[in-house]
Structure formats: C-alpha cells, structure tokens
Amino acid sequence: MSAAVAGPHTNRAPSFWQSTNGKKAVMAVTGAILFLFIIGHLLGNLQIFESRERLNTYSHFLKSLGELLWIVRGVLILAVVLHIVATVQLALRNRKARPIAYAKKKSVNSSYADRTMYWSGPIILAFVIFHLLEFTAGTLHPGAAAFSEHDVYYNVVSGFSVWWVSAWYIFSMILLGFHLRHGIWSMFQSVGINHPRHTPLLKQAALWIAILITAGYISIPVSVLAGWVR
Amino acid sequence: MTGTMKLDAGIPSGPIEQAWDKARFDMKLVNPANKRRHTLLVVGSGLAGASASATLGELGYNVKCFCFQDSPRRAHSIAAQGGINAAKNYQNDGDSIYRLFYDTVKGGDFRSREANVYRLAQNSVHIIDQCVAQGVPFAREYGGSLENRSFGGAQVSRTFYARGQTGQQLLLGAYQALERQVDAGQVTMFPRSEMLDLIVIDGQARGIVARNLITGQLSVHMADAVILATGGYGNVYYLSTNAKGSNATAIWRAYKRGALFANPCFTQIHPTCIPVSGDYQSKLTLMSESLRNDGRIWVPKKKGDKRRPNEIPEDERDYYLERKYPAFGNLVPRDVASRNAKAVCDEGRGVGETGLGVYLDFSDAIRRLGEQTIRERYGNLFDMYQRITDEDPYKVPMRIYPAIHYTMGGLWVDYQLQSTIPGLFVLGEANFSDHGANRLGASALMQGLSDGYFIIPYTVGNYLASAKPAKVTGSHPEALAAFAATQQGIAKLLAIKGKRTVDSFHRELGKIVWDDCGMSRTAAGLKEAIGKIRALREEFWQNLNVPGSSDDLNQSLEKAARVADFIELGELMCIDALERNESCGGHFREEYQTPEGEAQRDDQHYSYVAAWGYTGSANPPELYKEPLEFAYVHPSQRSYK
Amino acid sequence: MKLKLTIWRQKNPGTKGKFVTYPVNDVNPEMSMLECLDVLNESLIERGEEPVAFEHDCREGICGSCGFMISGVAHGPQPATTVCQLTMRHFKDGDELVLEPWRSASFPFVKDLVVDRRAFDRIIQSGGYVSVSTGNAPDGNDIPVGKEIADRAMDAAACIGCGACVAACPNGSAALFTGAKIAHLGILPQGKPEQDRRAVRMVAQMHTEGFGSCTNIGECTGVCPKEIPLEVIARMNRDYLFGAWTERSEVINTIAPATDWNFREK
Structure with a gap:
C-alpha cells in the first residue's frame, strides 16, 4: 500500500450489489427482462391491426391467467425497481466522483443516446405510470366517456384520439428508442460480452431493433389519429 | 592529480564461466528470520530500482523505495523502444552466452570489465524467463514461441521485444512485482521524494536525506545499506532523449560523499533522432535504429542548398555513408553514423530550417519493396514522425540528427556492484560497469534487470552478513549534519534571487557540453569548455532566479538543485575527456584518429577505468585507475570500410 | 502565431483557484503543448510570477x-496523442485554449494542473500483477502463447496510466484503467491462475477509491492516448462476475486511500 497510509488493510471490500460492476450487471439483467417485456407487449398490441375481437380476446386471455399474471407482474415490478434503484445509487455515486465540474467539457466518442440515459429513463418511468393509470387501472382516461373493463380496443382508440395523449405517447416511445439503442448493446457489455468484430454488429442491430420497436409502438397512435384504426 | 588508492573490483579467480557461481557460493547469507530486521533504501524505481525493490522485498528485507515521480511506473526505462537481448539461441542461429559476452565487450570498444559482462550475458536468459512469467506480452510467433529480431547490427537474432514499447512492458512487469511487495507490506513506496544527500557513518552508507516534492519537507531515512538506481546523466546536455526529470543528483551527491565517478566522458549519441526545430525545444525524440536497415542517408553536395529534397537531382546528392564506408554503408555503428552526420552539418550541408539534420530517405526502398512492405516494417515509427513533424515520410525523406541518449559512465562499482563507499550499491545506468565506451542496442534493459533481479539480492546479503552494520538512528550527528547541509543548500538556491531562469542556465550548459564534449572533442575545446562551465557555475550562484518557496510543489526549485549538480558534473566530464588521450567508442578525440578518420584507441596507455574522487569544490578531482585486462576477448581495431 | 491560454491557477488544495488568461505571442506551430507552457513559464518567472505547475517527464x-x-x-483535440506530443499546429492563430486539471474526487488536487x-x-x-517471485520462472517458451493472444494482451498492456479515461468519463469511472490491467493479465496463460481473485480485488479497490460507475459510453477510449478498447471493460465485468460468484468466504480487504503526502512508516 502507499506509504502515505502504511496502515492495515481495514476497508472491507464492497459486496456484489455494492460494487459498481455488480449494480451494472443487475441493471443489465433487469434491462433484459424489461426488453423482453417490451417486445412481448408490442406483439400483443399490434394485434389491434387485426381486429377489435383479436385484441380483446388477447386481453381477456391475459387477465384469465390470474396468479400467473401477478407473478409476471411481480417480476416486472421487481425488475423496474432494481433497475431504478441501481441507477439512482450509481448516479449519486457518479456525482460524488466529480465534485468540481469542468468549466468546459466536450464529448468526443459517445452518441446522444448514450449520454441521455439519465434523462430518457425517468421520463419513460413517468410515462409508464401514466400509461398504467390510463390503460390498466383506468383511473385516467382522457377522451373516453368511461374506461371499459372489457373493451381494450375502445380504450385505446378513445385514448389516442386525444392529440396530446398520442403526442406524449409518441414522444415517450422515441425516448424509449433512444434508451434501447444504448441499452440493448450496453447490457452485453455490462455482463462481459464484447468482441471487436461482433459488438459493432450488435450496435447496428441495437439501432435497428430500437427503431423497429419505436416504429411499432408509434404506429398505433398514428393509425388512430389518421383514422385507420377507429 | 592521481590518487594512490588501489581499486580492486574483486573479480573471482578462475575461469570466467564459473566466476559468478563461485562468487555466489563464497557469499555469506543472511538468515531468513533476520532479513526483516534489515532496512534497505532503494533510490529510483526504473528497471533496476523496481526489480531490486521487488526482489529484496520477496526475500524478506524491509525495503523503502524512493522516486521523484508521482508513481514508480513513470521511470524513464519506460521509454525504451527496441528490445532486450538474451542469449537464448531460440533461433538456432549460433548465439550463445559467450557470443553475447564477446559482442558486448567488443561493442564497448574494450573499455568494460570482462567478468561483469560475462555475468550479464549469463543472466540475460533468466531475465526473459522471469519477465514472461510476470506476464510481459513479448512478441510471439503464431505457434506460440517467443519471437526475436536482430538489432543494432548484431549477426544473430537475440532481441526480444514487445512492439515498440519493450521498455514500457518490462518496467510495468517490474513495477507490478514492486506493487505486489508494497501490498505485502515488504516495500514502502515514497513517491515524489527526491534524494538530496547520502549519509555516511563510520565509512559506511547508512541513509539518505530526501525531500518530499509536494510538501517540501526534508526527512532522514536510515538503513543498513543504500542502493542507487537513479539512471544516467544525459540531461547534462539539456537536449537529450532522456526524460525531463532524469537527473544526476543522487549519484552526484554520493560522489561528493566519497563514491568514485567512473568514465564520466563516456556518453552515447544516437544517430536517428528527430532534429531540433527551435530554441524552445525541450527534448529530443528517438526514432528506432532499425530505420537504417532500409533508409538511405544523404545531404546535398552543395552548401546551403535550400531546395526541397525532391527537387535535388540524384547526382547532386551525397550519400556520404555509402561513399565512405562501402562495406557497411548506412549500417555503420552508432558512433560512426553520428559523427559523420555532425561533420556534414558542420560543413554547412545540413538540411531543414536549422541546418542541423540529414535526410533518411525511403524512396528507393519504397520503389523496391512497395509502400505496403515499408508500412508493415516501420508504420508506427512513420506515424510518430508525422505526428511530430507533420511531414509524410512516405513522400518526403525524414530528417534526422544525432542526440545524446545514454551515458556509459557512472559511479564506480566492484563485481558486487558496491561503490567505493561500503554499503552503497549502484545499479543500472547509474553505474559504469558493463558497456565500456559504447553500449550496444537492446542491452540497457538487460543490464538494469540483471542488476536488480539477479545480482543485488545476493551481493547486498553478503554485505549485510559480513559487514554487520551497527545500529544507528536518525539523530546520529552525521545524519543531522547532512540534514542541515541539505536545508542550507535549498535556502541558498532560493536566496540568490537573480535574473536568469534555471532553464536558461541549463540550456547554456547543454550547448557548451554538446559543442565541446559531445560527438567529437579536442584538447583545446575541452579546456575552453572547462573555463566556460566554471564561469557559468559562478554566474549560476549569483544570478539564478528561483521563484516561490521551499514548502510546496516548486518545480523550479527541483530543477535548480539538479542543474547545480549538472554544471559540476559537466566539468568533470570535460576533465575526464581531456585526460583520456585516445578515442574509443563514444569518446572521439579529434587528435586521435586513424588516417581514415576512425577512432584510434591507445590500449597501451588507456586500457583502464578512470575513476574520479571528489576533493572539495575548489580542488581538482583525484584520478584513480582500475586497469582492464582482456583475457578472453582480445582488443582489435574496428573497421567498417 | 498568437494564442490565449486560460489556465486554472490554484496554489494548493486549501486555497481557492481561478482561471487566469495569459496571451502567448510567439507560438511556433512546431512546439508541443508543453513547450508552449515552458515558454509561458519562462516569461512568468522573468516577470517575478510563479510558473504554472504541470506534470511531465518523458515528453x-x-x-x-x-x-x-x-x-x-482530455489531452486535447488530436486523437491518440498526449499533450507532450500535441503540436501547436493543430490550433489556429488567435485561438483561446482552456487548460484545466483532471477533475475527480479520486485524484485529489495538488497544484495548478497537477x-x-x-x-x-x-x-x-x-492484484494487478502475477504472483511470481524472482527466480522461480520456467523457460520463456515452456508455455506457448499464440500470436493473437499476445497481441491482444499487448493492446491492453499499452496503458500508460495517465488518468485521461477518468478525466473524460462523465461519471469519473476508472473502468478503462482497471479493465486494461485485468484484461492484459487475464488474457495471458501466466495470469490465469489469479484471474478471478484479481478481478474481485481490483474492482473492490476501484470502488474504495470512490471512482464512479461505467455507463459504457466510451468517452474514455475516445481520449485514451493508447486507444485502449472498451473491450477491456467487458473483460473486467466478466471476470468480476465469475470471481464474485466463485469466491468462497475469503475476506477481501482494500487499502485505505491516502489523502495527504505525509509519509508515515510502518
């Protein structure tokens, strides 16, 4: 050890969860779970383009799962909580790591998406809360006379018919795209997978997957506003 | 003045092949349980210092290691590019320990000690093994075996390398071994601490006075032995390939405390450096010697020809090395190539803004081999050249000029690497022992690690077991006196409050030494230089301006103390060069040359090590001679025609 | 050419620092950034002011x-170049350059740019080493190391420990530095026996020093003078995951970070 403190090695090592690397691994795994949910949710939602019955049948099927649905929801909630707690803790730690800010600082290598994770994350969270209140709990339903327990199709169409609900949704989905653009490849890096030949492909793929997912989600409010789905 | 003390190197009797084995068997050992009772000071953390600290820590000694940088990993060993020699004979091309020994003695122009060189060649093979085990990523063949290349004109491929960063990788290996011992509590590291005096008690080296460069605090460290591994003194010349911080202060203060300084005039000039571009220039950058394998060196035939190189037609170019040395051409040894470059520039045929440069032209090689081949061979060097000069060497010839980059001289040590002060050991470039008057390429790294890993761990134990140094504390009168003297020295520098900056003195010193004690020397020039240096010293102590105080980070003050020592050392170099009335290796006295203009050795009168002793600042130094005997490699005249 | 240098001046951690702008009028485009500071410092000393303290050695x-x-x-606009090799020709006449020290809680301030x-x-x-004491090494060719393995290890080992990665990282993370050593030694067969333990211990120390977390954005590798790839951080993460999983109840202690320069001995 350094001569300046030639004392005993007293500081205990951080646990897996305490270490920055451990937290990032947790974020990667929870991120992957949420990513799978986002894909599943999108595939479910896109059934709106098939028919009102198809979407409602799907919705009834989900609800019929009963306890199983709550297990899935529990996993998702846990993932969200861990993802957020880890982020907040890391963000606080990172602020402490640079107590004096630079008078001038330029970015040389990172993309906009990379640098905006701290912003896209909380906004998406706010969106998710709004979204759950609107479509799952039904306590918020601008544009609809009443929230329908059974007719999801109606809820969607009436909700997105309000321009600002759609705008908020589209904005959030674009941010989700940004978040995924970084997150999809970053989760591999965080658990130790990087290869000079494959990682650039993964980054490309992340970009396209993010675009596809965003486009998929956005297609619904756009179609409602355009009157293709009514 | 010539001293009468006889210098005994203590070389074991018997055949040279068994000398080191015999010496090791004859050595006394320190009981393992007693090792931790011994404190050892290691000053310097380069290849020699870090390897010594690590190894002594592993053995169980209580080691304190000092370096002036913020981390031991910054030591200038890190900048070595080319590689490290080892007599492994992996290439099956006829190498052997004996051949490496032979090449090194001959390359040193017969001014080194045979037994030391033989031991160096023996240790070379263990160094490679040790470094590989530490995780040094040496270049490898596809099949997984170590790769070698030939280097510095050697006829066998015995150089191991890690890209162009061999020194870095070897140093990091030693640094990591050192940090492992720091973690184990065996070594205490003192970064940003500079040794300013040696404490000698009852004739034995017992400690140092060090200055904490951040707080300015002076402290006394006592020990049972002191090991100096502080590198060379090339920065006497101001412009050199050394790091800006490289200095001679530790060895110079030891010299003033009674250690002899051997062969100070033996300095090496490397022919392929990027030329100086202006007065502001702070250091010179080396380009690997391997460039001369494919590049052709030339200057215009006409004096002061300011045309661009591509506009000078073939018959108006002078490929002077090929003209003068048809057999070796551009591949003559370093000293010959350097001297000839200086000669053509002195004639006014140098190129570039300053006229101090010659062309190293790859256009023929590119025509012959294609740009791709040249890029594969030298790509990283070409990139570095372009980064610094903004010229594309694939299109325009490189400009190169010689620069100081190694000093063969240093504190005199015996076979045990012990100086004339018992208990003071000197390792690596800081000692004089293995390279004679000229060092071969890829052997500096070898020597530093041989001394640190494989010699000092034995010899320091032998000293401790036989000399049995008595207990002393930091309150010993000698320690207090050294402490007070150091304090006064610093106060004196700050009190001058003159007009000139340290750098301006350093630059002036550098110019004097470069002009008169550089690539070629004359008696008249050296005498004049001695006078100029004395006058400069006078002015230094009257007109120096060191801003700030001594109680915080004061880089001007650090430099001032170092330059004060460089000035004195510069004078000693000139005195030594004047005394040595012959030419050998890097020491070229114009009066002593063959009719063809080559170095003319005088083995009858000068086959000795010139070791100088300090006799006070107003008195001339005293010369002691260690005669050199060559029982195995017989002196001969070098010829490259 | 003429430049304006706006430099952070602060005598010591206890005093307040500020930016001071110095015009430098005789800048030669061939100069390095550090030589430009040398010229400024010479003129400051001649004017009786304290020169700007900055770290440098090999240049x-x-x-x-x-x-x-x-x-x-970090290290200025030229990729893969340290400030000592950054020549002034990369700037334009009249440019103003803002020189600021590395800012990180784990790199305590010393003076000016130091x-x-x-x-x-x-x-x-x-743990950034192979635990092999001098003398017990097998022959260098006993364990074959393929060229590509050696090259990859060398890519990571090229790190010069300058701290630019920490300085450039918006989170003040030392992941690139730590990852480079874990990767260098972990790739080579000589470093394998300690691979897991090394990662766990080095990560623990990195944490204790207070460095921030890696968010995989690559600012570090963008300024790295030796262009150490982001791959080394993945390597660290992987080795740490394995190490943390396989670790058996061993107590791993870390070293208390030193904050001052008063050396206390054992």
Missing part, C-alpha cells in the same frame, strides 16, 4: 505523467 508520450484538459477534451493519481497505484497493488 514522448509513454510515461503517462502529463495530461490536462484542453478546452474540454493532481494526485496514486489511486491507480493502489488499484495495481490490489
């Missing part, structure tokens, strides 16, 4: 001593 881009922010970029990077030494002390 050929390998020792890792030098480094500061130039207008918001910070204390001993945290890096302590990270190496925590």
Whole structure:
C-alpha cells in the first residue's frame, strides 16, 4: 500500500450489489427482462391491426391467467425497481466522483443516446405510470366517456384520439428508442460480452431493433389519429 | 592529480564461466528470520530500482523505495523502444552466452570489465524467463514461441521485444512485482521524494536525506545499506532523449560523499533522432535504429542548398555513408553514423530550417519493396514522425540528427556492484560497469534487470552478513549534519534571487557540453569548455532566479538543485575527456584518429577505468585507475570500410 | 502565431483557484503543448510570477505523467496523442485554449494542473500483477502463447496510466484503467491462475477509491492516448462476475486511500 497510509488493510471490500460492476450487471439483467417485456407487449398490441375481437380476446386471455399474471407482474415490478434503484445509487455515486465540474467539457466518442440515459429513463418511468393509470387501472382516461373493463380496443382508440395523449405517447416511445439503442448493446457489455468484430454488429442491430420497436409502438397512435384504426 | 588508492573490483579467480557461481557460493547469507530486521533504501524505481525493490522485498528485507515521480511506473526505462537481448539461441542461429559476452565487450570498444559482462550475458536468459512469467506480452510467433529480431547490427537474432514499447512492458512487469511487495507490506513506496544527500557513518552508507516534492519537507531515512538506481546523466546536455526529470543528483551527491565517478566522458549519441526545430525545444525524440536497415542517408553536395529534397537531382546528392564506408554503408555503428552526420552539418550541408539534420530517405526502398512492405516494417515509427513533424515520410525523406541518449559512465562499482563507499550499491545506468565506451542496442534493459533481479539480492546479503552494520538512528550527528547541509543548500538556491531562469542556465550548459564534449572533442575545446562551465557555475550562484518557496510543489526549485549538480558534473566530464588521450567508442578525440578518420584507441596507455574522487569544490578531482585486462576477448581495431 | 491560454491557477488544495488568461505571442506551430507552457513559464518567472505547475517527464508520450484538459477534451483535440506530443499546429492563430486539471474526487488536487493519481497505484497493488517471485520462472517458451493472444494482451498492456479515461468519463469511472490491467493479465496463460481473485480485488479497490460507475459510453477510449478498447471493460465485468460468484468466504480487504503526502512508516 502507499506509504502515505502504511496502515492495515481495514476497508472491507464492497459486496456484489455494492460494487459498481455488480449494480451494472443487475441493471443489465433487469434491462433484459424489461426488453423482453417490451417486445412481448408490442406483439400483443399490434394485434389491434387485426381486429377489435383479436385484441380483446388477447386481453381477456391475459387477465384469465390470474396468479400467473401477478407473478409476471411481480417480476416486472421487481425488475423496474432494481433497475431504478441501481441507477439512482450509481448516479449519486457518479456525482460524488466529480465534485468540481469542468468549466468546459466536450464529448468526443459517445452518441446522444448514450449520454441521455439519465434523462430518457425517468421520463419513460413517468410515462409508464401514466400509461398504467390510463390503460390498466383506468383511473385516467382522457377522451373516453368511461374506461371499459372489457373493451381494450375502445380504450385505446378513445385514448389516442386525444392529440396530446398520442403526442406524449409518441414522444415517450422515441425516448424509449433512444434508451434501447444504448441499452440493448450496453447490457452485453455490462455482463462481459464484447468482441471487436461482433459488438459493432450488435450496435447496428441495437439501432435497428430500437427503431423497429419505436416504429411499432408509434404506429398505433398514428393509425388512430389518421383514422385507420377507429 | 592521481590518487594512490588501489581499486580492486574483486573479480573471482578462475575461469570466467564459473566466476559468478563461485562468487555466489563464497557469499555469506543472511538468515531468513533476520532479513526483516534489515532496512534497505532503494533510490529510483526504473528497471533496476523496481526489480531490486521487488526482489529484496520477496526475500524478506524491509525495503523503502524512493522516486521523484508521482508513481514508480513513470521511470524513464519506460521509454525504451527496441528490445532486450538474451542469449537464448531460440533461433538456432549460433548465439550463445559467450557470443553475447564477446559482442558486448567488443561493442564497448574494450573499455568494460570482462567478468561483469560475462555475468550479464549469463543472466540475460533468466531475465526473459522471469519477465514472461510476470506476464510481459513479448512478441510471439503464431505457434506460440517467443519471437526475436536482430538489432543494432548484431549477426544473430537475440532481441526480444514487445512492439515498440519493450521498455514500457518490462518496467510495468517490474513495477507490478514492486506493487505486489508494497501490498505485502515488504516495500514502502515514497513517491515524489527526491534524494538530496547520502549519509555516511563510520565509512559506511547508512541513509539518505530526501525531500518530499509536494510538501517540501526534508526527512532522514536510515538503513543498513543504500542502493542507487537513479539512471544516467544525459540531461547534462539539456537536449537529450532522456526524460525531463532524469537527473544526476543522487549519484552526484554520493560522489561528493566519497563514491568514485567512473568514465564520466563516456556518453552515447544516437544517430536517428528527430532534429531540433527551435530554441524552445525541450527534448529530443528517438526514432528506432532499425530505420537504417532500409533508409538511405544523404545531404546535398552543395552548401546551403535550400531546395526541397525532391527537387535535388540524384547526382547532386551525397550519400556520404555509402561513399565512405562501402562495406557497411548506412549500417555503420552508432558512433560512426553520428559523427559523420555532425561533420556534414558542420560543413554547412545540413538540411531543414536549422541546418542541423540529414535526410533518411525511403524512396528507393519504397520503389523496391512497395509502400505496403515499408508500412508493415516501420508504420508506427512513420506515424510518430508525422505526428511530430507533420511531414509524410512516405513522400518526403525524414530528417534526422544525432542526440545524446545514454551515458556509459557512472559511479564506480566492484563485481558486487558496491561503490567505493561500503554499503552503497549502484545499479543500472547509474553505474559504469558493463558497456565500456559504447553500449550496444537492446542491452540497457538487460543490464538494469540483471542488476536488480539477479545480482543485488545476493551481493547486498553478503554485505549485510559480513559487514554487520551497527545500529544507528536518525539523530546520529552525521545524519543531522547532512540534514542541515541539505536545508542550507535549498535556502541558498532560493536566496540568490537573480535574473536568469534555471532553464536558461541549463540550456547554456547543454550547448557548451554538446559543442565541446559531445560527438567529437579536442584538447583545446575541452579546456575552453572547462573555463566556460566554471564561469557559468559562478554566474549560476549569483544570478539564478528561483521563484516561490521551499514548502510546496516548486518545480523550479527541483530543477535548480539538479542543474547545480549538472554544471559540476559537466566539468568533470570535460576533465575526464581531456585526460583520456585516445578515442574509443563514444569518446572521439579529434587528435586521435586513424588516417581514415576512425577512432584510434591507445590500449597501451588507456586500457583502464578512470575513476574520479571528489576533493572539495575548489580542488581538482583525484584520478584513480582500475586497469582492464582482456583475457578472453582480445582488443582489435574496428573497421567498417 | 498568437494564442490565449486560460489556465486554472490554484496554489494548493486549501486555497481557492481561478482561471487566469495569459496571451502567448510567439507560438511556433512546431512546439508541443508543453513547450508552449515552458515558454509561458519562462516569461512568468522573468516577470517575478510563479510558473504554472504541470506534470511531465518523458515528453514522448509513454510515461503517462502529463495530461490536462484542453478546452474540454482530455489531452486535447488530436486523437491518440498526449499533450507532450500535441503540436501547436493543430490550433489556429488567435485561438483561446482552456487548460484545466483532471477533475475527480479520486485524484485529489495538488497544484495548478497537477493532481494526485496514486489511486491507480493502489488499484495495481490490489492484484494487478502475477504472483511470481524472482527466480522461480520456467523457460520463456515452456508455455506457448499464440500470436493473437499476445497481441491482444499487448493492446491492453499499452496503458500508460495517465488518468485521461477518468478525466473524460462523465461519471469519473476508472473502468478503462482497471479493465486494461485485468484484461492484459487475464488474457495471458501466466495470469490465469489469479484471474478471478484479481478481478474481485481490483474492482473492490476501484470502488474504495470512490471512482464512479461505467455507463459504457466510451468517452474514455475516445481520449485514451493508447486507444485502449472498451473491450477491456467487458473483460473486467466478466471476470468480476465469475470471481464474485466463485469466491468462497475469503475476506477481501482494500487499502485505505491516502489523502495527504505525509509519509508515515510502518
């Protein structure tokens, strides 16, 4: 050890969860779970383009799962909580790591998406809360006379018919795209997978997957506003 | 003045092949349980210092290691590019320990000690093994075996390398071994601490006075032995390939405390450096010697020809090395190539803004081999050249000029690497022992690690077991006196409050030494230089301006103390060069040359090590001679025609 | 050419620092950034002012001593170049350059552009080595190491420990530095026996030093003078995951970070 403190090695090592690397691994795994949910949710939602019955049948099927649905929801909630707690803790730690800010600082290598994770994350969270209140709990339903327990199709169409609900949704989905653009490849890096030949492909793929997912989600409010789905 | 003390190197009797084995068997050992009772000071953390600290820590000694940088990993060993020699004979091309020994003695122009060189060649093979085990990523063949290349004109491929960063990788290996011992509590590291005096008690080296460069605090460290591994003194010349911080202060203060300084005039000039571009220039950058394998060196035939190189037609170019040395051409040894470059520039045929440069032209090689081949061979060097000069060497010839980059001289040590002060050991470039008057390429790294890993761990134990140094504390009168003297020295520098900056003195010193004690020397020039240096010293102590105080980070003050020592050392170099009335290796006295203009050795009168002793600042130094005997490699005249 | 240098001046950690702008009128485009500071310092001394303190040693881009922010970029605008090899021709006449020290809680401030990077030494002390004492090494060719393995190890081992990665990282993370050593040694067969333990210990020390977390954005590798790839951080993460999983109840202690320069001995 350094001569300046030639004392005993007293500081205990951080646990897996305490270490920055451990937290990032947790974020990667929870991120992957949420990513799978986002894909599943999108595939479910896109059934709106098939028919009102198809979407409602799907919705009834989900609800019929009963306890199983709550297990899935529990996993998702846990993932969200861990993802957020880890982020907040890391963000606080990172602020402490640079107590004096630079008078001038330029970015040389990172993309906009990379640098905006701290912003896209909380906004998406706010969106998710709004979204759950609107479509799952039904306590918020601008544009609809009443929230329908059974007719999801109606809820969607009436909700997105309000321009600002759609705008908020589209904005959030674009941010989700940004978040995924970084997150999809970053989760591999965080658990130790990087290869000079494959990682650039993964980054490309992340970009396209993010675009596809965003486009998929956005297609619904756009179609409602355009009157293709009514 | 010539001293009468006889210098005994203590070389074991018997055949040279068994000398080191015999010496090791004859050595006394320190009981393992007693090792931790011994404190050892290691000053310097380069290849020699870090390897010594690590190894002594592993053995169980209580080691304190000092370096002036913020981390031991910054030591200038890190900048070595080319590689490290080892007599492994992996290439099956006829190498052997004996051949490496032979090449090194001959390359040193017969001014080194045979037994030391033989031991160096023996240790070379263990160094490679040790470094590989530490995780040094040496270049490898596809099949997984170590790769070698030939280097510095050697006829066998015995150089191991890690890209162009061999020194870095070897140093990091030693640094990591050192940090492992720091973690184990065996070594205490003192970064940003500079040794300013040696404490000698009852004739034995017992400690140092060090200055904490951040707080300015002076402290006394006592020990049972002191090991100096502080590198060379090339920065006497101001412009050199050394790091800006490289200095001679530790060895110079030891010299003033009674250690002899051997062969100070033996300095090496490397022919392929990027030329100086202006007065502001702070250091010179080396380009690997391997460039001369494919590049052709030339200057215009006409004096002061300011045309661009591509506009000078073939018959108006002078490929002077090929003209003068048809057999070796551009591949003559370093000293010959350097001297000839200086000669053509002195004639006014140098190129570039300053006229101090010659062309190293790859256009023929590119025509012959294609740009791709040249890029594969030298790509990283070409990139570095372009980064610094903004010229594309694939299109325009490189400009190169010689620069100081190694000093063969240093504190005199015996076979045990012990100086004339018992208990003071000197390792690596800081000692004089293995390279004679000229060092071969890829052997500096070898020597530093041989001394640190494989010699000092034995010899320091032998000293401790036989000399049995008595207990002393930091309150010993000698320690207090050294402490007070150091304090006064610093106060004196700050009190001058003159007009000139340290750098301006350093630059002036550098110019004097470069002009008169550089690539070629004359008696008249050296005498004049001695006078100029004395006058400069006078002015230094009257007109120096060191801003700030001594109680915080004061880089001007650090430099001032170092330059004060460089000035004195510069004078000693000139005195030594004047005394040595012959030419050998890097020491070229114009009066002593063959009719063809080559170095003319005088083995009858000068086959000795010139070791100088300090006799006070107003008195001339005293010369002691260690005669050199060559029982195995017989002196001969070098010829490259 | 003429330049304006706006430099962070602060005598010591206890005093307040500020930016001071110095015009430098005789800048030669061939000069390095550090030589430009030399010229400024000579004139400051002649005017009776204290020169700007900055770290430097080899001035050929390998020792890792030098480094500061130039207008918001660690080591300045030229990729793969330390400030000692950054020539002034990359700037234009009349430019104003803002020189600022590395800012990191784990690199305590020393003076002007100088910070204390001993945290890096302590990270190496925590396992950045192969535990092999002098003398017991087998022959260098006993364990074959394929060329590609050796090349990859060398890519990681090229790190010069300058601290630019920490300085450039918006989170002040030392992941690139730590990952580089874990990767260098972990790739080679000689470093394999300690691979897991090394990762766990070095990560623990990195944490204790207070460095921030890696968010995989690559600012570090963008300013790295040796272009150490982001791959080394993945390597660290992987080795740490394995190490943390396989670790058996061993107590791993870390080294208390030093904050001052008063050396206390054992």
